[in-house]
Each structure stands twice: as C-alpha cells, then as structure tokens.
Amino acid sequence: MNPLDDELRRALRRVDAPEGFADRVRARIEATTAVARVTNSGWVKTAVALAATLAIMAGGTWYRAEEQRRAQGEEAKRQVLLSLNIAGNKLRAIEMKVNHREDR
Amino acid sequence: MGTALASALDPLNFDDLVARHQSMVFSIAYHVLQDRAAAEELAQDVFLQLYRHLDSLQSADHVTFWLRRVTSHRCIDRQRRRRFPFLSLDRIAEPAASSSPADPLLARRLRALVHELPAHSRMAVVLRYQEDLTPEEIARVLDRPVATVKSQLQRALKTLRARMLRVVGDRT
Numbered sequence: 001m002n003p004l005d006d007e008l009r010r011a012l013r014r015v016d017a018p019e020g021f022a023d024r025v026r027a028r029i030e031a032t033t034a035v036a037r038v039t040n041s042g043w044v045k046t047a048v049a050l051a052a053t054l055a056i057m058a059g060g061t062w063y064r065a066e067e068q069r070r071a072q073g074e075e076a077k078r079q080v081l082l083s084l085n086i087a088g089n090k091l092r093a094i095e096m097k098v099n100h101r102e103d104r
Numbered sequence: 105m106g107t108a109l110a111s112a113l114d115p116l117n118f119d120d121l122v123a124r125h126q127s128m129v130f131s132i133a134y135h136v137l138q139d140r141a142a143a144e145e146l147a148q149d150v151f152l153q154l155y156r157h158l159d160s161l162q163s164a165d166h167v168t169f170w171l172r173r174v175t176s177h178r179c180i181d182r183q184r185r186r187r188f189p190f191l192s193l194d195r196i197a198e199p200a201a202s203s204s205p206a207d208p209l210l211a212r213r214l215r216a217l218v219h220e221l222p223a224h225s226r227m228a229v230v231l232r233y234q235e236d237l238t239p240e241e242i243a244r245v246l247d248r249p250v251a252t253v254k255s256q257l258q259r260a261l262k263t264l265r266a267r268m269l270r271v272v273g274d275r276t
Contacts, residue, residue: 004265008233011211012135012218017126018144025122025151032152 118158121167122151128168128235129175135230136179138219146182150175172235173245176227183223217267218260225260228253 038044129150133143153174154167161167218229224246231242239257243250 004261004268005233007210007214007268008218008229008264009236011214012131012230012234014127014131014234015134017130017147018140021126021130021144021147022119022122024144025126025148026119028148028152029155 116158116161116164116167118155121154121158125168125171126151129171131234132172132175132230133179135215135218135234136176136223136226137182138215142182146175146178150178169245172231172237173247176231176245177247180223180227213271214264214268217264217271220267221260221263224248225256228256229260229264232257 126147130143130147133146133150134140137143137146150171154161154171157170161170218226221229227246228239228242231237231245232239237245239253240250242257243253246253
C-alpha cells in the first residue's frame with residue numbers, strides 16, 4: 001500500500017454531520033411543504049383566478065378604449081383631408097374664373 | 105452511527121435515510137468545498153432533493169448511489185458558480201515536529217492540497233479515498249469515462265505527492 005494512499009484515507013475520512021443536521025433538514029422540508037400547501041389551497045387558487053380575470057378584463061377595457069381613440073383620430077384625419085380637398089377645388093374654380101375674365 | 109443501528113433502519117424511510125447517510129453526504133461536500141457552512145447547506149439541499157425523488161428510488165443501494173451522484177454534481181456545479189478563496193500553503197501552520205502516522209497537521213495539510221486540485225480531480229480523489237470507490241464506480245457516479253477518471257486520479261496523486269514532498273520532506 002502506498003503511504004500517500006494511507007495518508008489520504010486518514011485525511012479524507014468521513015466526518016460527522018453538524019449537530020442537529022437532521023432536524024434542520026426536517027424543518028426545511030416542513031417549510032417547503034407548508035408553502036406548497038398554501039399555494040395549492042382552494043382560496044389561493046380562487047384568488048389567483050380572480051386576479052387573472054380582473055387583469056384580463058382591465059386589459060380588454062384598455063384595448064377597447066385605445067381602439068376607439070385610434071378610430072376617432074383616423075376619422076378626424078379623414079375629415080381634415082376632405083376639407084382641404086374641397087378648399088383646393090374651390091380655389092381652382094376661382095382661379096379658372098379669374099383667368100377666363102382676364103382673357104376676355 | 106453504529107452498524108447495528110444502521111441495519112435496523114428502514115431502508116427507504118426518509119428520516120432513517122437522513123440518519124444513515126448524513127455523514128457521507130456532509131463529508132463529501134465538506135472535503136470538496138472545505139467550508140462547513142457551505143457543506144451543510146449543500147447537504148441539506150441534497151436531502152431535500154432526495155425527499156422529492158424518494159418514490160423513484162428502488163433500493164438502499166440505489167439511494168446510496170443517487171446520493172453520491174447528486175452530492176458530487178452539486179459540489180462541481182457550486183465550484184463552477186462560485187470561486188472559493190484560494191487556500192495558500194502559506195496559511196497553513198508548519199508541523200511542530202516530525203509527523204506521526206496519524207498526524208492531524210499532516211492530514212490538514214493534505215486536505216488543503218486536495219482543495220487546490222482542479223474540481224473534477226478533487227471530486228474523484230474524495231470519492232476514491234473517502235468513499236473507497238473504484239475508478240469504475242467513480243466514473244458511474246460522475247458520468248465520465250473510466251479512462252478519464254483513472255488519468256485524473258493518477259495526475260492528482262502525482263501532484264499531491266510532489267507537493268507533499270516539497271512541503272514536509274520525503275516521508276510519503
């Protein structure tokens with residue numbers, strides 16, 4: 001047997017886990033289980049579902065309001081372009097009349 | 105824990121498994137990380153994972169293999185994520201006199217030298233000398249080729265021997 005092997009076996013022999021280790025493991029498992037129990041309980045699921053529904057409703061309302069604002073903007077733009085078009089036509093008619101009189 | 109008590113434990117009862125294997129899991133983590141608090145945290149995480157996977161384990165041997173495997177992989181992952189302070193030989197006290205076969209200072213020095221090995225080699229050395237596993241068993245635990253494990257062990261021993269000679273003289 002190599003002396004270094006012996007020394008390594010001695011240096012790396014198992015040591016005891018710290019005092020109370022098993023109790024701390026058990027406590028962590030109970031804490032984790034308690035959190036899972038709360039997360040899975042009926043009222044938490046209902047609350048999560050209610051919150052999700054409210055969020056969807058709020059999102060829908062906001063989306064509809066945005067759509068309405070956008071449609072109103074589009075309509076206003078269309079009316080401005082129409083007005084400009086009419087004014088342009090009138091100006092052209094007047095210009096033609098003026099030119100016609102000057103020719104005579 | 106005494107052998108009689110260990111053999112009286114239910115092989116797949118969780119509390120009994122913790123009682124039976126806590127020293128093994130904690131020691132692997134402690135010898136690799138060289139930090140008691142970090143080793144305890146890691147060992148607790150391993151047993152929490154065991155609690156969640158207990159249904160998938162079929163026998164006491166399977167549990168032992170699973171625990172060694174999960175502990176080893178967690179140790180390697182932890183070292184990848186976090187750089188542990190380099191333990192310089194200068195920080196280790198010199199032996200007071202010539203070393204006896206069970207010299208605690210020599211053991212401490214050797215643990216420090218093991219801690220300086222690369223992560224995978226260190227893991228292999230701990231499994232070889234703490235758990236007395238063969239290179240084939242270490243390869244299964246670490247999911248690595250046997251040839252790689254053998255070469256890592258040889259390189260690690262060569263390095264340790266050279267450093268020990270440099271530190272304590274020609275006694276190994």
